[in-house]
Amino acid sequence: MLSYEAILLLIVLGIAISVVFVLISKFLGPKNPNARKKSVYECGAEPQGSARKRFPVKFYMIALLFLLFDIEAVFLYPWAKLFRELGFLGFVEMGIFMLVLIVGLIYAWRKGALEWE
Amino acid sequence: MTLTQSVAGLLPELCVLGALVLMLFLDLLLGRKDIRDPRSTGQILTAVALVGTGLAAFFVVRTPDLPGVMFGGMLALDPFARFFKLLFLIVAAFALVFAAMSEEIPRARLGQYIILLLTVTFGMCLLAGSRNLLMAYLSLELVSIPSYVLAGFRRGDRRTSEAALKYVIYGGIASGLSLYGFSLLYGLTGSLDFRELITGLTNLAYSPQSKLVLIVAIMMSLSGFAYKVSATPFHMWCPDVYEGAPTPFTAFLSVGPKAAGFAVLIRFVQTALGGTLEPVIPWPQLIGLVAAATMTIGNLTALVQRNVKRLLAFSSIAHAGYLLMGVSAGTDAATRAVELYFVFYLLMNMGAFLAVQAVRARTGSEDIDGYRALGSRSPLLALILAVFLFSLAGVPPLAGFIGKFYLFASLLETGTMFFYGLAFVGVLNSVVSLFYYARVVKAMYLKNPRGKAMPVPLGPGYSVLLLILAVPTLVLGVYWQPLINILSTAAGMAH
Amino acid sequence: MKVPLLSAMVFWAFAILAMASAVFVAFSRNIVHAAFALLGCFFGVAGLYLFLSADFVGIIQVMVYVGGVLILFLFAVMLTGKIRNPEKSNPSRAIPGGLVTMLVTLGLFGYLAFTTPWQVLPTVPTGPTTSQIGDALLGPYILPFEVASVLLLAALLGGVLLAGGVRGRSRLTGNEQDEAPRDSGGNT
Secondary structure, three states: OOOOHHHHHHHHHHHHHHHHHHHHHHHHOOOOOOHHHHOOOEOOEOOOOOOOOOOOHHHHHHHHHHHHHHHHHHHHHHHHHOHHHHHHHHHHHHHHHHHHHHHHHHHHHHOOOOOOO | OOHHHHHHHOHHHHHHHHHHHHHHHHHHHHOOOOOOOHHHHHHHHHHHHHHHHHHHHHHHHHOOOOOEEEOOOOEEEOHHHHHHHHHHHHHHHHHHHHHHHOOOOOHHHHHHHHHHHHHHHHHHHHHHHEOEHHHHHHHHHHHHHHHHHHHOOOOOOHHHHHHHHHHHHHHHHHHHHHHHHHHHHHHHHOOOEHHHHHHHHHHHHOOHHHHHHHHHHHHHHHHHHHHHOOOOOOOOHHHHHHHHOOHHHHHHHHHHHHHHHHHHHHHHHHHHHOOOOOOOOOHHHHHHHHHHHHHHHHHHHHOOOOEHHHHHHHHHHHHHHHHHHHHHHOOHHHHHHHHHHHHHHHHHHHHHHHHHHHHHHHHOOOEHHHHOOHHHHOHHHHHHHHHHHHHHHOOOOOHHHHHHHHHHHHHHHOOOHHHHHHHHHHHHHHHHHHHHHHHHHHHHHHOOOOOOOOOOOOOHHHHHHHHHHHHHHHHHHHOOHHHHHHHHHOOOOOO | OOOOHHHHHHHHHHHHHHHHHHHHHHHOOOHHHHHHHHHHHHHHHHHHHHHOOOHHHHHHHHHHHHHHHHHHHHHHHHHOHHHHOHHHOOOOOOHHHHHHHHHHHHHHHHHHHHHOOOOOOOOOOOOOOHHHHHHHHHOOOHHHHHHHHHHHHHHHHHHHHHHHHHOOOHHHHOOOOOOOOHHHHHHO
């Protein structure tokens, strides 16, 4: 295994700090509950309707697009790391990869997949 | 081959990809709901796609005949791949024309249909040459993903949505299983290359403790291919998808992706499993048993179908069984027999689905009852459909008989008891299959129509296209030697 | 090979996290909770990748699966009709059959994992793998790499064309403003 002690420490500290903060406010914070305070928090506005309803397919579409370009970004990392060593050929190869996806993006865009209306 | 040579060898695929990209832009420009003349727009889109596939076919034919590997062993450039690429491009061209004629695909969405179809074609062409597990998997997914969308192309239809969903779920399971199998093969040999796999696997095969893991890995790996060719137990999606999908796509699906599955399956078993593994891992017997089960299940279930598309779906499952017999025999003669059968299968199966499409377009019916008295309502259509159905059943003197003959002959040539038995099961199945094909013919010629016998007019488009498919089915049934000559080298694979 | 105690503890923590979350995904009666439990599963698997010296794949697992696939799953779950009554949205049926399948596969693959002579590298690789992956992707694996972009394109097109048809239907979204199809805007 590589030496990931620092990351491990970060994760442990991160979890510990958030747990401790929650616990501190639970035990030390004053509590004066009333009906309004106990209602669902919806950006400060009055909650409207049930939270349990079906989401529009739009959300799914955006998430799908995000995922695809997320994967594209993943492929960019190793290339960026080796940008100088790979030279012009690497640039062209990556360019073709990006071009194919950009064509797809243009199509999705013009078809209105990104519009929220 | 160098990178430049490799790219040159990839020209056919690049043509399809180019047509695909062009189609994306054309669809944006022309494929809007408010277009003035949807008919001619559809014709323009179809024409562009046809030019793309034609150009690709030109480059396939023009490629020099030297077997070689491209991109460091990812793809093979050999007569075997060339044959299948040509087959796929012809299937795609027919499917494009079918779609342009079909009412099941709204004119405004024809561009979308063509885009997805070209993507599948691109994947199929790559699959024909894949000789690396990674490449094979990517190409397989490239065939699958647009197919899921195309299976659900008819909107607002419950059956269609259900079929598409079933297709996705079964596809996901099969794809996951085969991916797990690939990972096991990689863990065992440290390679994804078919050629290197066989050396690694052969070394392992003789140590007793790796026998089980080899069987598990090979069976799991084969499941992804089995799904594409609709072999038991991965055939369950087939009838629902064939019934729910638009008929032009069903015609395409029943030949194109199935042949693509066979292409990669044959290459995998011959180059990655090969002969040296056979004494230890009896994969030919394994595939042979799957073949027998597939054709028996397909034929027996087809007997009770009432919907003609479903009936043809089970018939296509049965045909996958016949063709798997050729795969299990594993000889060059058997490979050539499979290729020959696919040429005939293209003609008769696409023809049968085109006839179904024509009947559906004119009468709105896909049930056998809708075919009653078709012999008098539309003599030409009924006659041609009967030709296709009898050819599928393997009745002489039609092309399907010659195909079956060479397939069974290649099994008997191996001279082993197992393949004799398998051939016997195949012949029995062919006899059974005659019953359900004859049921449709009987409905067309011997049954009185329900209610009034409306004539079914067959437009010039359908007539010409049906004849283009039917005439070779008849001619090749009596004069097939030229095809044998053409295919004499088509089993050659690059090493 | 002697494994340091800390490494062993962290390994088991990740392994248990992945397994426990997976069990929760399978058996939770609430489909939203099940989807959220995938978070632990993906994260645990990412940790296991790190133990296999696959640092790049581990980070990608967090980025793509936790950051992308999980969100996609949640939206997919919230698209379903069962979301109106989430407490009974994931009825775990067919438990006996599933249990048998699980035990058989567990036994088989457990047996295979321990008895198979796997291809083992002579030394445990250390150090970041990103450069090697870049070299492989743009070198010997250039064709699969480029084909992967077409595969992503296919997924993109499939998604756009499938969801494109649902847009006009207010039944799915439950609000009225998504009528007035935007395609008519093309006239002007």
